Amino acid sequence: MRISSVTMYEQSSASINRQQGDLLKIGQQLSSGRKVVNPSDNPQAASQAVGVSQSMAMSEQYGNSRVSARTSLAQSESVLNSVSDSITSAKTLLIQASSDTLSNADRESIASELKGVYQTLIGQANTADGNGRYLFGGQIDNAPPYVANEQGAMKYNGSDIVREQRIDSSRNMPVAESGRAIFQKVPSGAGYIGEAVRSDGVRNAGSVILSGPQVSDVNGEGYGDDYRITFGGDTETPTLSVQRLTQDQGWQPVPDMTDIAYTGGDAPQRLVFGGLSVSLSGASEAADEVNISQAKNAQREPDLFKAMEEAIRVLENPASSDVEKADLRNTLNTSMRDLDNALDNVLTVRASAGARLNELDVIDSIASNRMMSYTQTMSDLVDLDYVEAISEYSLRQVGMQASQQTFMNMKGMSLFDYM
Structure with a gap:
């Protein structure tokens, strides 16, 4: 087979370029610290x-x-x-x-x-x-x-x-x-909060003082509902009534707590209803009210x-x-x-x-x-694995030097040396 000078030069050039490309790739990896420099690498x-x-x-x-x-x-x-x-x-x-x-x-x-x-x-x-x-x-x-x-x-x-x-x-x-x-x-x-004030927000005309409410029985009937105490009668015979707020019927009288005598005055009068206990003292006036409601209830925000x-x-x-x-x-x-x-x-x-x-x-x-x-x-x-990359870089350098030396040796060969 005859090897022309052109073929020899082309093969040597391709080998050197390939070795140089591999060396450059390893050099880029070493300089960047990454083994995947371009997506095409992996x-x-x-x-x-x-x-x-x-x-x-x-x-x-x-x-x-x-x-x-x-x-x-x-x-x-x-x-x-x-x-x-x-x-x-x-x-x-x-x-x-x-x-x-x-x-x-x-x-x-x-x-x-x-x-x-x-x-x-x-x-x-x-x-x-x-x-x-x-x-x-x-x-x-x-x-x-x-x-x-x-x-x-x-x-x-x-x-x-x-x-x-x-x-x-x-x-x-x-x-x-x-x-x-x-x-x-x-x-x-x-829990509960009591206010000695009328439902319409008007202050009471009497001097009733509220003490409480205190919880007496959390399992009592009506515990958790709102209540109000309304005063009636006259100065000589004052009365009070306790009403309970229901969801479907509104204010309803509490059994046995309607028009009872108010004997407060100087000595507090204690009332027990709905699992609650309150004490009232002072003089009352007709239409005065005391409201007992849950602190979280919408009736009293x-x-x-x-x-x-x-x-x-x-x-x-x-x-x-x-x-x-x-x-x-x-x-x-x-x-x-x-x-x-x-x-x-x-x-x-x-x-x-x-x-x-x-x-x-x-x-x-x-x-x-x-x-x-x-x-x-x-x-x-x-x-990048630097140990592996440095070893690879050294190997590519040797390959590059070998390709260059081979090309240097081959380019001087000629048939005229043997004629």
Whole structure:
């Protein structure tokens, strides 16, 4: 077979190019630290690496979302801690104001302090984060959730639906709170609250003072329903009747508790009905009422701001007559119960925020382990084995040198050397 000079040069050139290409490929792997530099190097590994890379990017995005959620929840938890302190301060002032040794001037001074706590609570309810979003407005976070209406009472203008944030592939976490759930709600076991006020909101004309209600029998018939005590008769022979609120028939008289003699006066009269016990004292007037309702019932919606507004009202006004003193005593007792329920509710909401912060820590730990798994999988797919690559690089260098030397030796061969 005859080998032409052209064939010899072509074969030598192809061998050198092939060796150079292999050497360049190993060089790229060494410089990048990856064994799959181009998808064509290993299509299957490259495809799997794209999927793992996307999963890692999503995990990082969820991590950033958890950082944002943690910041928002930590701010809410901090403010709720301050709210509980404010409620405790208000309760302390009301206990102080309940003392019979205080004068009207003393109570007015306490009212001034209570106003300061009230304003502090409003500021806490309208707290905004560093981005100008209000923490307790629910999904409506671009305006203060609590503003005063025409009568000066605080009104909630936020949303009952709270903002949520996706912190993992299968978890949407609430990262804010609704002001109504904090300041206008009570825990499920809040029990009963009594008010010496008429159903139409008008204050009683008499000086009846309510003590209680106390739970006497949770299994008693009618326990859990709302009640009201209405007064009738005349000054000489006052009477009272107890009515129970039913779902289908409205207010119905409680058996054996209709038009019974009211013997309160200076000596309290004890009444037992519906698993409850109450004591009444003071003089009654016809059409006066005492309402006994569950703290969580829609008949008497809980409202921390309203409770404080009522307490401030009676403390600012001098209590000289028996009627005014009864209004003072009843309002302070009711307000203190409202504050107790509000504090329990705030602590419950705060505990919920703390539980979500703990959940974020757990998810962070799981995500960290998941990210380590992704990193290991990605390394197995595309990362370079430097020992193997360096050995391969050295081998390709030897092959390249051998091809070049062979070409150098062959190009000088000619038939004329043997003629």
